[in-house]
Amino acid sequence: MVITRNGLVLGATAVTLSTIAVTSLGIHSQGQALFKESPKELVDEVWQIINKQYVDGTFNQVDWKAVRSEYLNKSYTNKEEAYKSIREMLKKLDDPYTRFMDPEEFKNMQVDTSGELTGIGIQIGLDEKTKKLTVIAPIEDTPAFKAGILAKDTIIYINGKSTEGMDTNEAVSLIRGEPGTKVNLTILREGQRKEFTITRARIEIHPVEFSEKQTPAGNIGYIRLKQFSANAAKEMRDAIRNLESKQVAGYVLDLRNNPGGLLYSSVEIARMWMDRGTIVSTIDRRGEAEREMANGRALTNKPLVVLVDKGSASASEILSGALQDNKRAVVVGSQTFGKGLVQSVRPLDDGSGLAVTIAKYHTPLGRDINKHGIDPNIVVDLSDKQRQDLWIKEREKVATQADPQFAKAVEVLGKEIAAKGTNAQRN
Template sequence: MVITKSRLVLGATAVTLSTIAVTSLGIHSRGQALFKASPKETVDEVWQIVNRQYVDGTFNQVDWQAVRKEYLNKSYSNQQEAYKSIREMLKKLGDPYTRFMDPEEFKNMQVDTSGELTGIGITISQDEKTKQLVVIAPIEDTPAFKAGILAKDIILKINNKSTQGMDTNQAVSLIRGEPNTKVTLTIQRNGAIKQFNITRARIEIHPVRYSQKQSPAGNIGYIRLNQFSANAGKEMQNAIKDLESKKVAGYVLDLRGNPGGLLFSSVEIARMWLDKGTIVSTIDRQGEQEREVANGRALTNKPLVILVDKGSASASEILSGALKDNKRAVLVGTQTFGKGLVQSVRPLDDGSGLAVTIAKYHTPSGKDINKHGIDPDVKVDLTDAQRQDLWLHERDKLATMADPQYAKGVEILGKQIAAKGITSAEKN
C-alpha cells in the first residue's frame, strides 16, 4: 500500500474549527483547476476516488455501482447542484470522516507554514451512531479553551440554529468567521445545557512547550504536546535535546487534550522515544498492512510517563499506544477518545476537495482502538469541574504536584528512575 505521507491524516481530526488545516499540513491544493470541470465530471471524480480507496469494500453494504448510475443520470445546471448531490452520495457510506469540501471550504483547510489560524480553536467530529456533533478537544489557549469548552461536549445549536441533521462542513461554515466576531454555541454536557458566547480570534499554535522541573522524582523534563502538526517533530526534537543537555533523569509527556493531526508526525515523534519495535500498522480494505517501525535513532532511553485523557485522540493514541505496547512508557490518566481511522485528502479538478477514509490503524499489539480508545496503565480520574478549574481557573497548578494526574505521573516516574538505578549525580 503506497501512501503519500504528507497527505495522510487521522479520523479524529476530520473537522477542526480554526485548526482544520493543521490536520492537512503538507497537502497542497492545485491552486487553480487544471481545467474547468463540468458538474457531472466533479460528481464522477468523487465517486471514482471513493471506489478506488474507501476502506470498506462493501461501501456500507451499498451498491456503489448503482449509486454512480443514479447520480450521473441526474442533470446539473451548476456546480452547487453537483456539490449537493456529492454530499448526498457520501452520506450513504455512513462515515462522517469521508467528506466533501467546496472550493471555499477546501481553501480554508489550507494553512501556511506559520501555523497561524483563524477561528475559535476546537476539533469536532460527528458521532457515528447518534449523528450529533461532538467536541474532540479544545486547543489549548484558544478562545474555545478559555471559554470552557470541554472534550465530549455535544453541540446542540450554533447561533441558536439546531445542529440536528447538520454535517461537520455545515457546522464549520457557521462557526467560522472573522476575528473579533462572536459565535454562540449551545452545549450539552452530562445532561445539562450550557451556552457559550465565544469571540473568534487569530490563533498561532506552537505544538510543543517544555520545561525542566525539580520534583520528588528528581530533575525531570516536562513536555506538553498540543498538536501533531508538520513542525511538531522538529519542536519535539529540540525539546528533548535541550532537556538531555540539562541531565534530566526522566520525562513526563503530556498529551491531555491533544486531538491529533498528521500520521507522519506521530510516527516521527514515536521514533524519538523508541529505539526498536513497531509503532503502528495501517490496514486498507484489501487487508494489506503498512507497518511503521522504530529506526534505532531514539534521542533518549530515560524513563517516560505519558499523561492522557478523553481529549487525547488519533495521533495521540498512536503515539501513546506505541510506547505503551512496547513497554517504553507508562500511561497515566483516563481512557482516550477512541478514533482509529486514517484519511487521505485530495484536491479535485474544480478546486474543491475530498477527505476519504482509506484505512484503519492498529497499535503494535494489534488492538483496534476505534470507538474505545486506549486504557491507561494507571487510572487517575478528574471530574469535569476539576479539569476546568485546573486548566482554566488555576493554570498555575497545571503540571505541578497540585495536578492529580501529573502528581501520580511523577510518583511513578520516581519509581522507574529508582529501578533503573540512576544516580543522584545524574539527577542533578
C-alpha cells in the first residue's frame, strides 16, 4: 500500500492481521464530527465512491443504479443498520477485495507498514475462485510463521467458529488480540486439516537482510527482502551499496514468502536494479494506463537472479515481473501467488472506511498476473513439507547449498557471471 497525495491509500496487498496506530495519517481528523445525522447519507457516500472509482464499469454485471434505489429507499434508525446495508450492497459486486470497515475495523487495519505491529503476522484474503479465507503469506519470523502457517493455507475455523461465508473484517476481529493471548486456527492444507494454537505478540519488522557469500559462482551478494515496508527502499539501497563496495560478482535477491506491502516501494526498488524500461502499468476502468518507468539511476548492472515462491505476492510480483520482462534478472523458484489488483482505502465521514478495487496492474510486457502469478524462468518447486522443513525446522539451511532453490539460483548466477565476463572481453 502507499499513501498518495490526496490522502488515499493504494495497495497491492490484502489484510494484515496486526494493529498499528493510524493517527499520524490524519485519517480520523474530523470524521466523527462531520458525520451527517442520517445514516442514509453514509450508504449513499459508499455508493457514490464505488460508482466513480470501481475498476469494472459494468460493476461485475450488477445494475449499480438499481442497487442505489434499493438501499436508499430503506429507512435507517442507526449506523449499525446502515453498516449492514453497505455490506449487503458491496457483496453484490462479488469482489473479495472491495470491503467496508466499521470505525473499529478501520482503525485496526494496517494502513502503514512502518512501525511495530501487534498480531500473529499473516496476510489473509478471500480466494477469488473458492471464496475461502486464505493465507496469502505469513510474515517471516512472526508467531504465525514460526507455528508453521504457509501461503495458500485455507483457514476453516477460528477459535472453533466456521469461516464459511466470513469476510476478512470478521476474520481479523477474531484473530487479532492482545500480545500474550492465544488464537486457535484450523486450516486445510492439501486436503488435510491441521490445528494451530498461536500466541499473539508485538512484531518488529526489519525488511532487508543481506550478506556476502562465497559460492561456486564466486563472491556474490545475497539480499533477502521480507516485506515492502516504508523503510524497505532505504534498507535495500544501503544493502546494495555495501555489497558493491565489496565488489561482489552478482546478486541473488530473495523474495520468497514476501507477501507484498507498499506498491511504490516495489517501484523504487526496481529502479535500483534497472536503468531503463517500464516497471509496471496500472489500468483503471477507462483502460487508461499509468506507467512507472526506470529513471537511469540503477545502483548496479551486475548479474541478478530473483528467488520467488507461492508466498511471493502483490508488490513482490510487480518487482519480479519487471525484472523478468526487462531481462534484467532470471527468476527462479515456484509460481507466485497471483494478486494483480490495486485497492484504494479511504476514510468515510463517521470514522469507518472503504476499500475499493480501482485498478489492475500489468507487467511491462502487458501480462495480467491476477489469479495466476509470475512463472519463473527456471522452476524449482518445493513441497509444503519441504518448505516447512526449510523455513521452520532447518532455518540454518536457507540460502545455502542445502536450499534447493538457492542452490539453483547460484548455479544460474554463475552462468550469467561467466557470460557477462565473456561479453566484456569481446568488447
